[in-house]
Amino acid sequence: MKGSPRAWDVARIRELALDAALAAGIFSLVWLPAPSGVAGTVFAGDLFYHWDHFMMAQAVAHLHGMALALDVYAPYGLGWPTLMSSLSPVLPLSHQNVIAFCAAFGGLYFASLYGLFRIAVPRRSLALAGTFMALGLGFFSPLLGDDGGAVSNWQWPSMIFVRAPFDVFFFIALLVHARTGRPAGAIAVGILAALSLVFETDTGLMIVGTYAVYWACTLLFRGRPQEAAAGEEGDRATSVLSTFALGLVGFGLVSIICFSFATHGRFLSEPIAFFGGWLGGLTNAVSVSARLFTAYAAENPSSLVLTFGMLGICLLAVVEVAMKSLHRRLDPMSLFLGCVGLYGAGRLVLFAWNSEAIRTRFIGISAAIILVVVVSRAVEAYGAGLRAGGAGLRVQLVLVACWLFALVSAVAVLSSPTFLHYPNVWKKALLVQQSSVPDSAMTYLFPDRREVALDLPMDTRIGHPIRVAIQEVKALVEAGEQVAVLDERKTIIYLHSGARPWSGDAAHFMNTWTREASQELRERFRETGPAYVLMQRGAPERSLTRDTWLELRMSLHPRYRVLKELPVFDLLVCDRCLQSD
Amino acid sequence: MIDRFRLQVPDSVTHSCYFRSCRAWLVLSTCLGLQAIMVLMIGVGPLAEVPYEPATLTNAGRFFLAAEYDTQAYATGCVLTVLLACLGLWVWNRCLSRIGRARAEAVSRRGASVMLGVAVMNVVAFAGVVIRVAPGLTDSRRVSPDVLFALSAPGAVVIVAMIVVLWRVLRESEASS
Numbered sequence: 226m227k228g229s230p231r232a233w234d235v236a237r238i239r240e241l242a243l244d245a246a247l248a249a250g251i252f253s254l255v256w257l258p259a260p261s262g263v264a265g266t267v268f269a270g271d272l273f274y275h276w277d278h279f280m281m282a283q284a285v286a287h288l289h290g291m292a293l294a295l296d297v298y299a300p301y302g303l304g305w306p307t308l309m310s311s312l313s314p315v316l317p318l319s320h321q322n323v324i325a326f327c328a329a330f331g332g333l334y335f336a337s338l339y340g341l342f343r344i345a346v347p348r349r350s351l352a353l354a355g356t357f358m359a360l361g362l363g364f365f366s367p368l369l370g371d372d373g374g375a376v377s378n379w380q381w382p383s384m385i386f387v388r389a390p391f392d393v394f395f396f397i398a399l400l401v402h403a404r405t406g407r408p409a410g411a412i413a414v415g416i417l418a419a420l421s422l423v424f425e426t427d428t429g430l431m432i433v434g435t436y437a438v439y440w441a442c443t444l445l446f447r448g449r450p451q452e453a454a455a456g457e458e459g460d461r462a463t464s465v466l467s468t469f470a471l472g473l474v475g476f477g478l479v480s481i482i483c484f485s486f487a488t489h490g491r492f493l494s495e496p497i498a499f500f501g502g503w504l505g506g507l508t509n510a511v512s513v514s515a516r517l518f519t520a521y522a523a524e525n526p527s528s529l530v531l532t533f534g535m536l537g538i539c540l541l542a543v544v545e546v547a548m549k550s551l552h553r554r555l556d557p558m559s560l561f562l563g564c565v566g567l568y569g570a571g572r573l574v575l576f577a578w579n580s581e582a583i584r585t586r587f588i589g590i591s592a593a594i595i596l597v598v599v600v601s602r603a604v605e606a607y608g609a610g611l612r613a614g615g616a617g618l619r620v621q622l623v624l625v626a627c628w629l630f631a632l633v634s635a636v637a638v639l640s641s642p643t644f645l646h647y648p649n650v651w652k653k654a655l656l657v658q659q660s661s662v663p664d665s666a667m668t669y670l671f672p673d674r675r676e677v678a679l680d681l682p683m684d685t686r687i688g689h690p691i692r693v694a695i696q697e698v699k700a701l702v703e704a705g706e707q708v709a710v711l712d713e714r715k716t717i718i719y720l721h722s723g724a725r726p727w728s729g730d731a732a733h734f735m736n737t738w739t740r741e742a743s744q745e746l747r748e749r750f751r752e753t754g755p756a757y758v759l760m761q762r763g764a765p766e767r768s769l770t771r772d773t774w775l776e777l778r779m780s781l782h783p784r785y786r787v788l789k790e791l792p793v794f795d796l797l798v799c800d801r802c803l804q805s806d
Numbered sequence: 807m808i809d810r811f812r813l814q815v816p817d818s819v820t821h822s823c824y825f826r827s828c829r830a831w832l833v834l835s836t837c838l839g840l841q842a843i844m845v846l847m848i849g850v851g852p853l854a855e856v857p858y859e860p861a862t863l864t865n866a867g868r869f870f871l872a873a874e875y876d877t878q879a880y881a882t883g884c885v886l887t888v889l890l891a892c893l894g895l896w897v898w899n900r901c902l903s904r905i906g907r908a909r910a911e912a913v914s915r916r917g918a919s920v921m922l923g924v925a926v927m928n929v930v931a932f933a934g935v936v937i938r939v940a941p942g943l944t945d946s947r948r949v950s951p952d953v954l955f956a957l958s959a960p961g962a963v964v965i966v967a968m969i970v971v972l973w974r975v976l977r978e979s980e981a982s983s
Binding site (some may be wrong): 514516517518519520522523526527529530533536537540541543544545547548551552553570573574737738739740741742743769770771772773 | 811812813814815825828829832833835836837839840843844847848851852858862863864865866867869870871872873874876877880881884887888891892895896929933936937940941942943944946947949
């Protein structure tokens with residue numbers, strides 16, 4: 226049977242089944258089976274501040290018909306809010322559901338990364354080593370001085386794969402196209418570049434830059450043998466150009482469709498205003514940084530050295546492409562690695578919220594891809610030399626070394642404190658702890674939906690006032706009234722009360738950086754604010770929103786009166802506004 | 807136009823030997839580039855001035871707007887690294903082309919070993935300096951000249967040594983030709 230088509234099929238199916246099982250295993254490392262506990266931890270940490278700023282405020286606004294980038298400031302990107310808002314009929318929009326969705330997406334992302342390695346390197350052992358290395362450097366690594374478990378990974382969505390959701394898929398398509406040159410690959414590359422740009426503007430720009438460099442190198446430097454006849458060279462150039470054009474069409478179509486969805490169709494009628502708002506939102510966030518680079522360097526010198534080492538790997542891949550291009554000897558794999566390196570180095574240039582940008586998280590996956598592919602090439606070349614020389618035992622030793630590499634990478638990740646604190650399907654103890662909700666010490670922020678597990682003191686202090694506020698706002702909304710929530714917890718209140726946000730911008734109120742901006746917000750509220758307002762009763766102590774709270778609260782005083790005192794909040798009403806209505 | 811920027815493998819050197827030496831240069835130039843990036847980020851980054859009067863900022867603004875040139879310094883450093891690598895390749899290529907067939911292979915081989923060795927020593931020295939010096943940095947906009955000198959020293963030594971060696975190689979090749 227050996228060598229027959231049937232035997233080949235069985236062997237191939239067995240291989241694919243094994244790869245699928247390994248991909249499922251990788252998926253299970255990232256997926257969160259009990260997201261309520263993680264959502265509770267994030268809520269207790271920052272009241273979903275970062276999720277609101279990253280996508281939730283924009284998603285709520287989009288759900289209420291507002292156009293992203295035109296009506297709503299969306300510095301990170303348009304794709305996630307549009308997707309989560311559009312999915313709301315099947316997956317109700319909530320912080321916990323978004324975290325759960327992103328965790329499932331994360332599983333798929335890293336399983337796809339394993340797929341990328343399987344395409345890029347011939348040995349499964351090295352593919353596994355690369356995947357674990359990428360998991361360790363890009364996800365299960367400490368962040369902001371803690372163990373990086375449930376908190377770091379999910380409290381800062383901009384620090385994980387969610388900020389660059391399509392890069393791995395883009396590189397799979399790029400590798401396939403670089404090797405085969407097929408038009409379908411070019412279209413896939415174009416579509417994925419467009420999706421990357423739509424979902425996250427800054428990392429998307431890096432992908433688009435990589436896409437441009439890839440095509441520039443392909444058109445100018447690749448496969449131009451000196452001895453090729455002029456006619457053949459011309460045919461090849463035409464074929465490459467037409468493939469490039471196809472990719473560009475895919476890129477353009479997907480971008481237009483996504484921009485139209487994000488703006489409820491207004492992109493088509495107001496394209497200039499859209500691009501102004503979209504890219505303007507990005508440039509607004511440039512140089513927003515809580516600390517100087519020197520302060521980060523002082524606290525994390527060894528992490529800095531590690532990150533610079535990875536940057537070195539990425540830059541080496543780029544200069545290798547430069548060298549081969551100068552000598553007109555550019556091969557598909559080197560071009561692919563150069564693109565990965567360029568993107569990796571580019572990812573450290575963060576436009577939006579570039580605070581402490583030099584982080585292993587952003588560059589780790591690119592460095593792991595380059596390193597493992599280079600190791601694989603060296604192993605194959607060395608193995609071929611040994612086989613030619615008839616050194617069977619040493620060939621076996623090389624194979625053992627590859628598996629050892631995979632084992633060491635896996636052990637390093639699976640024994641890391643970050644991984645040990647991560648509540649995935651393999652952590653029964655952590656899951657039992659979370660599934661015990663509600664018990665005597667725990668409850669849910671939203672008991673009817675079993676969402677956001679909190680401990681009782683936290684629930685009494687923060688959960689209960691928010692629930693009461695939601696109830697009051699919901700009652701007014703059901704009576705046909707509009708309510709503005711002028712508080713840093715506005716998104717969760719708008720979301721669960723069903724109120725249309727007065728301003729869908731997370732940036733307003735939460736990140737009003739100048740007194741002038743605070744005054745503009747006050748004036749804007751005076752002109753367009755609704756008759757009802759929900760606001761914290763006392764000035765927030767030690768909060769970044771204190772100045773803006775004072776500005777707004779003082780300006781409300783003559784027109785608005787307290788209608789109802791709720792726990793923590795005041796519900797205010799403007800009688801004159803109601804009469805004029 | 808694009809064909810003007812094209813390098814030919816010198817006839818006097820075998821391909822494998824030539825590209826090995828080129829790669830050694832790429833490693834060394836990347837090490838130097840990384841050092842330039844870090845020195846720029848630490849030395850030049852904090853020189854940026856916050857474009858607002860402190861009195862005009864809210865407390866959120868005072869917390870978040872720590873303006874610095876770190877992004878610009880980083881991007882400039884990356885571009886410089888690639889340019890340095892390309893320029894070095896061109897110089898190395900010219901250098902090997904000038905050397906006589908008898909010596910080119912040996913120079914190329916020895917050059918590769920020396921460049922790799924220097925790169926390793928340089929990177930170890932630089933990492934050591936960073937780990938030693940970085941904890942002393944503060945959240946301040948003025949970095950002391952001593953720190954900048956310590957961070958620049960490993961790279962500066964390599965650059966000076968490299969220029970001297972290249973000059974000698976070229977002089978010898980001219981003398982022999």
